[in-house]
Structures are given as structure tokens and as C-alpha cells.
Amino acid sequence: MRDAVVVQDVSVAYDRNEVIRDLSLSVRCGEFYVIAGPNGSGKSTLLKTVAGLLRPSRGSVALFGRPLASYGRRRLSHTVAYLPQTIPLDFPFTVAEVVLMGRSPHLGPFRLEGRSDIQKAQEAMERTHVAHLARRPIDRLSGGERQRVFLAQALCQEPRLLLLDEPTAALDLAHQLRLMDLLEELRCDREITIVMVSHDINLAAMYGDTILLLKDGRSVCQGPPAQVLTFQSLEAAYGCVVLVDESPLGPFPRVTPVPSRYLEAAARESGGQGAGEADGEGAGQGAPGS
């Protein structure tokens, strides 16, 4: 299978402050790839670099076998849709107008949308459950509704590669699942490659083919969820104690963060050891205090 994204020994700096360091990864065509890691570990910076919005200070990025630097703006917008964490609202366009803007890379010289563009916008709104909001100004929606509108815009763009920065952050439980199901559908039916930044480790475990765990701009580990989401690697990345067991839904890990009161109780029961000593040994395998 061809690679959709190849990042080779990439470093990225703001001024001279390197926040991604010598990072390499590859994403296969049609893969669901999740980037996780603590705040400030460089996830958004990495995503922006793959989107062509930031230039690496060292190393190279290739998309579908071509150097990213060789893509013109139009070709890139045909290939990649990027959904940032927050999108500034400059003007109170309606939802339908915002979604239709996703067709811009496909419009001809007069920039006029045709019937098929309008139909594609309608379909995208239906898939993301925002069709009922079509006439509402975008600045009068809730955070989660807005997030779904911008996803509809990205779908309307018909990209081969979808880059999403925390797309489920503002969504309720049902919409999180709907969005993840929709992404899975796009991946399977249309072979769209998905690279998603997420803080939701359990969604990543359920839907991701590969997870990259970042810390301080470096890879702690990357691979299938069962390989990456171990309590050792999560503790190394996040510095907190978690339980990892198998999900009742299937053969993938389920991660439960452990509040400190349970660690203290476990330490007391094990004869007054400090919480740090108690968690180091067995917190990953069983319930604290059990």
C-alpha cells in the first residue's frame, strides 16, 4: 500500500525554539492515524507542518509520494483538508455558505458554484448533522455545532487526506461517536487517509490503526493501539498513573486515569508506602488497592 504521508527526520522551530525534534513517521493510504500526547508536546505543530502551514527547519515531508514543497496551493487544497483547533469567525456567513466554501478548490475561473457543488454541500451537511442549521449565521452556533459545520466544509473539499486537530473536543458523547463513525466510513468507503490529533485516548484506541505518542516534540512510541497504550508508555508521556485493561468491546486497550485519592488509599493498604512507590509497581494491571 502506498504512503499518504512520510515525515523524515523533521524538526520544527518557532523562532529558534525547536518544538518538534528529529521526528519520522509514515501514514499509509486509507489509514486512521492518531497523534496523542500532553499539552505543548507539539501535536498541532506537527499537524500544521504536514498541512504545509509550517516549514520544517530540518528534514522533509512528502504527501502521496511527492515532496510537500513541490505542491502548489491549488493542488494542495485538492489533496488536503486541514481542520484547525479553532477557526476565527471573520464574518457571520450562514452555515450553508461556510460549507460551500469547501468547494473553492474545485471551482472554475469564474468561481461560481454549480448545482453539483450545492448538492455536495448539502450531502456534507447531512452527514455531519448540521443540515437543519443551514440558514443560521455561523457565529450564532454552539461550539460543537460549529465544529461539525467546519468538518462539513472539509468533507465538501473532497480531500485525499484529512488533517483534524481535536475534532471531538467540543462534542457531546453521541456526536463524538457519530463523528468517529463518519471518519471511519470515509476511510473505508472513499479511502480517505485520516490524521487526527486527539486527547481522547479511548477514542484513539477504538478507532485508530496507529497511534503516535509525542512528548516534548519527540516520539515516545508509535504503533497499533495495543502496543502504544501501555501504562508504562502513558506514564512516560503524561507523568500520571493510569490503568490499562482490555476493552469489553474488543481486543483493544481501555485506559482509566487514576485519581490521587485511589493511589493514597492503595498506599495506605499496602502498609504505608508512598503513593509513588505503590503506583510504580502494579497500577497498570489491576485496580489500586485490589
Ligand SMILES: Nc1ncnc2c1ncn2[C@@H]1O[C@H](COP(=O)(O)OP(=O)(O)OP(=O)(O)O)[C@@H](O)[C@H]1O
Ligand atoms: N506560534 C507560536 N509561537 C511560538 N511558540 C509556539 C507557537 N505555537 C505553539 N508554540 C509552542 O510550541 C509548543 C508546541 O505547541 P503545540 O500547539 O504544537 O502543542 P500541542 O501538543 O498541540 O498542545 P495542546 O495539547 O495544548 O493543544 C508549545 O510549547 C507552544 O507553547
